[in-house]
Amino acid sequence: MNHNRVKQARQEANLSQQKLAAQVQVTRQTISLIEVGKYNPTINLCIAICKALNKRLDDLFWPEKE
Amino acid sequence: MVSLTRQKDERVVGLENKVYRELMYIVYALLLASLIYNYVQFGAQEAFLSIEVALLLLLSLYSGIRYQMMGLYTDKAEEYLVKKKKKYSTFYFVAGGLLGLGFSFSFAFNSAINYAETTAQSITYFATVFFVCAIIYIVPLALLTGFMPWISERKAKKRLQEDEGES
Known part of the structure; x- marks a missing residue:
């Protein structure tokens, strides 16, 4: 399971899960699962979320330490 | 993009x-x-x-x-080679052979039970049918199921060697 700051970044951008989901064309549930670390998005989706939230990839996503 | x-x-x-x-x-x-x-x-x-x-x-x-x-056969063969250090085709050759063995046993039992009249005849029919079916089914089925994975394994080895050659 990878770590992410999607929730914090989304809240800073004043977006609901539904609005972010609509922007990156996934369901609200997918955004929710990404935020709690229960779903690992593909690189395309990671990039799309970063663009929607105006952040860099390593600002939002990083692997868990081994 | x-x-x-x-x-x-x-x-x-x-x-x-x-x-x-x-x-x-x-x-x-x-x-x-x-x-x-x-x-x-x-x-x-x-x-x-x-x-x-x-x-x-x-x-x-x-x-x-x-x-x-x-290209899934080649990808899986490559994965096997890298992660498990095993031959991908071995499983399929063995599976095909076991399938042939199963067919042989099945036909042999069928002959022994349905067509023989005495115990000695049952044993003879079983052995004969099993032997013939084993020749007909075991090797061809093993080759049939293992051929594609074997080809893919060779392609995967070549890809890995090319990749190592580039780096």
Whole structure:
């Protein structure tokens, strides 16, 4: 399971899960699962979320330490 | 460049694919169960000329062709070589051989039980039919099931060598 700051970044951008989901064309549930670390998005989706939230990839996503 | 126009949710697609895969296993299991029932109820000839056999063969053939078209055999062979240090084709050769062995036992038992009149005759029929069926089924089935994985294994080894050569 990878770590992410999607929730914090989304809240800073004043977006609901539904609005972010609509922007990156996934369901609200997918955004929710990404935020709690229960779903690992593909690189395309990671990039799309970063663009929607105006952040860099390593600002939002990083692997868990081994 | 990331393009997400008219794209389905990847998680939903992944979950749907998981359901389709489970559905496929259920269909295979039902066909096999029906085939076994036909064999027990109506005998070998009825069972093996049935639509279940045709469907099983067609589904397996389609699966093999799609695997080959997508390069999945080569990818899986490469994965086996790198992660498990085992030969990908060995499993398939053995599986094919075991399938042939199963067929041989099945026909041999059928002959011994249905056509022999004495115990000595049963043993003779069993041994003869088993020996002949083993020649007919074990090696050809082993080769048939193991051939594509073996070819893919050679391609995978070549790809790995080329990759090592580049770095």
